[in-house]
Amino acid sequence: MQSNPSTEELERIASQIRRDIVRMVHGVASGHPGGSLGCADFFTALYFRILKHSTSFNMKGTDEDMFFLSNGHISPVWYSALARSGYFPVQELATFRKIDSRLQGHPATHEHLPGVRVASGSLGQGVSVAIGAALSKRLDGDDHLVYVLTGDGELQEGQIWEALMFAPHYMLDNLILVVDWNGQQIDGPNHEIMALGDLEEKFSAFGWETLKMNGNEMNDLVNKLEHAKTRMGRGKPLAILMTTEMGKGVDYMEGTHAWHGKAPNDELAERALDQLTETLGDY
């Protein structure tokens, strides 16, 4: 993989990652395809273009950018991005959610999967963990950045707001929080389950700089994430509200919460794969 892939190359990778997601979830008849597909473009941009990182995994993340996934249920997209960028063999994706696998249903460090630094799945905890890593980098004079992704429904957890209060108080300006704003959660649309209100206003009121980004448009992703880096070191943490479409790339999964945590059957999996070009070779 070249070090600075073009938008077209990134889109080709994202297509393969979407295939991986569908095949992983179908292969074990469980998992969360909706949010994973929605975030495929973001993970591609992050791992293949934005992060300064080494795939020879170092838990401490010394002298590299660090990424934490707070909404751990979208593990399929993360696992695929990690494997496709070289953290572990892509063949291992076939073990997802199966016995004796390093690819647990929700990400874990317990089986020592390279790329994962903390378990997530029980929601609301990842921002705090990312803050700890960012504080540590500042203490050590390491000017690399810490990224964390949360779901939008996850913002209903109280711990998130404790963390959102902390980061500006400590002027943590090496931290980029991305919200996967697909508007959906297991039981239905956010606004029906527990309305999030004006997120931009809320983040601003808590002392964060904010940006909006289209999480399913590769040019916008790359531009905004590059721009985000330039906003660091100015005394404020940055929150990016990333709009995505749950299930993006598979027509019957798009725009509904129905595929949040459900695997397609054989026929539907085939229909999904027909819509996603194999670009890097299936695992």
Add this chain to the structure above:
Amino acid sequence: MKSIHDYSFTEKKATRDGFGAGLLQVGKDNDNVVALCADLTGSLKMNAFKDEFPNRFFQVGIAEANMMGIAAGLATTGKIPYTGTFANFSTGRVYDQIRQSIAYSSKNVKICASHAGLTLGEDGATHQILEDIGLMRMLPGMTVINPCDYNQTKLATQAIANVEGPVYLRFGRPSWPIFSPVEEKFEIGKAWHISSGIDVTIVATGHLVWTAIEAAQELEKMGISSDVLNIHTIKPLDTDAIIQSVQKTGCIVSAEEHNKFGGLGSAVAEALITSNPVPMEMVAVNDSFGESGKPTELLEKYGLTKNNIVEAVKKVRARKQ
């Protein structure tokens, strides 16, 4: 080994003061040590560390869940975070954060919990957690330590920096007799054999270790010699020391400032029942919440006194015969 009558004290100090002193020392000894506190810096005696190492101290406000997560992140990058708040807010309030972000993720976080048990006193049952040892003991990989006095708490606070992995360190609010030697080496997971005896084993943890010594002194006058063990580390439990003792005495009494479910007594019973079952009595809170009152009044009302231990010894010896 000392005789039981050799134990006495001239000074009292709170175990939380031992924590404060130990934290300052370990901060000096190890640059990776950082500390976090959820708006109880004075109560936890963390001010000395805060003043000495302002950059390595993080006030998180009244947000314990966030504190545990931040500690996990700091540990990920190689720091050794010590979190400080009351025992209730260090465990029950943040159990899932500890479970997922710290224990399951094998993070090197030292959860330091003050004001444990009834001796917190007047604040009452909302703050007097009696279930914390059980909660923390159930987590795979968690080390659980409840030192007995100022000196031991100071030593334990320093010692836990040298083991990789999560630790729960429990201590308390009241002034308490100082009787353990300053020079005693603190070995995690290794019982402190306080005195040798042949008629009964008494295992105790935390504040109740002094109470157990007083009980053993009284029993000695009645002609009953007690093998007294300070089980400062409840997990991993020094089962060898306990089994060795009961093989000699044939019966055992446990004493702790905790619910009888899940604490030291439970841990000892679990260990003995599969190897060396002997008659056992537990001096512990009998499955209830506490209430407001003076520490001594509470220990009396909830059955955690010297006399309760003496009575338990008589009862367990009767069962042996």
